[in-house]
Amino acid sequence: MSATLIDGKTVAAGLRAEVAARVTAFHAKTGRRPGLTVVLVGSDPASEVYVRNKGIQTREAGMRSDEIKLPETTTQAELLAVVQTLNADAAVDGILVQMPLPGQIDTQAIIAAIDPAKDVDGLHPVNAGRLAQGIDALVPCTPLGCMILLDKAGVAVAGANALVIGRSILVGRPVASLLLAANATVTVAHSKSRDLPALCGQADIVIAAVGRPEMVRGEWLKPGAAVIDVGINRVPKEDGKTRLVGDVHFASAVETAGVITPVPGGVGPMTIACLLQNTLTAACFRDGIDPKSL
Incomplete structure (x- = not known):
């Protein structure tokens, strides 16, 4: 099996264009x-x-x-x-x-x-608490980008077994809350988790955000799984230069996964695009406008 690549650059460009059109509508209204x-x-x-x-x-x-x-x-x-x-x-x-x-x-x-x-990074305890309780909130940009990529790739989140590797306030915890809100069954793994390969083997969706280069191996994955690689790690090359790799060993994972994000070009471009969306959302909330109405 050869996985379908999720092109984060293309999805991010589409989101930025959508935000720009909605900003024009916001300007016309306010x-x-x-x-x-x-x-x-x-x-x-x-x-x-x-x-x-x-x-x-x-x-x-x-x-x-x-x-x-x-x-x-x-x-x-x-x-x-x-x-x-x-x-x-x-x-x-x-x-x-x-x-x-x-x-x-x-x-x-x-x-x-x-x-x-005004917390467009979505990190304030109030926003984190609202997200955890399923209330409208400004959501951290990278987790929001992960969810958009899953949606654009046609991944059925509701009912899926989702594994989040990493529990940071930047990605792991908020993306777990977003997956729960989308009706996934969510497991959060971390450095103390036992038998990570077994957990991966049960997951329909794997979101890797642990900060360890190429830690998740292709042979760990459930065939056909959706893999979102949030990791951005710079590792040395033989010529003394460096290259970027994710938290997933891409060469082996691409042979098992159903869809997968590359590094670079996957989740990374989504972060700024989602920041723009959050800024527009914050402006709408402050002016008493439903962001969905634009």
Whole structure:
């Protein structure tokens, strides 16, 4: 068997186009454009590239995009003051503080300080709690992207046995909640789980988000399973350079899975696209508009 590849680039491009059309409708209805502000502390090269791409795609979708760059030496109090200013700014619908933050700053304290209504990363405890209870909430972007990819691939989630490998607040826990809300039977595995290959062998859907290069082997998988690989790991090549691989051993998994996301080009492109959707959703909620009506 050779799995069908789920093209995240194509799906993300379609979602961005859809968001852009809905932003036009939002602007026609309200006279304003949704606004996203990204805060970057320090000069991590990967974060700078990511923030730049967010800005480009936000503007292409017809939204306002602002960036606040702060020095590596920024204190927690200074960053909290910036967040509070953005919370009070009526022109800002979405606030995203780029992670990771320097060691002197408590990441959880910053997340908790963001207005839940503007928390387009979906990490605030209020949004996490609403998601866990099945109430409308701003959902973390990568888990939301995983669910969209499953839907676009025609995967029947309701009634399926779904295995989530990883329990982080960024991916594992929220994607498990989304799968439960979609009526899957969900197992969450982690570093203490016994006999992970056996768990994989029972799963109709496997979402790998553990951060270990090529850990999930093809021979572990149930034939025909849907595999969503969230991992992005840089590993050395023989020539001294590096390459990107996922948490799934793609070469063996593609022979057993029914559908599978590649790395790169699978889940990654969905994250910014879902961020744009979350920003529009936040703007709609703030203006009392049903996002589905646009």
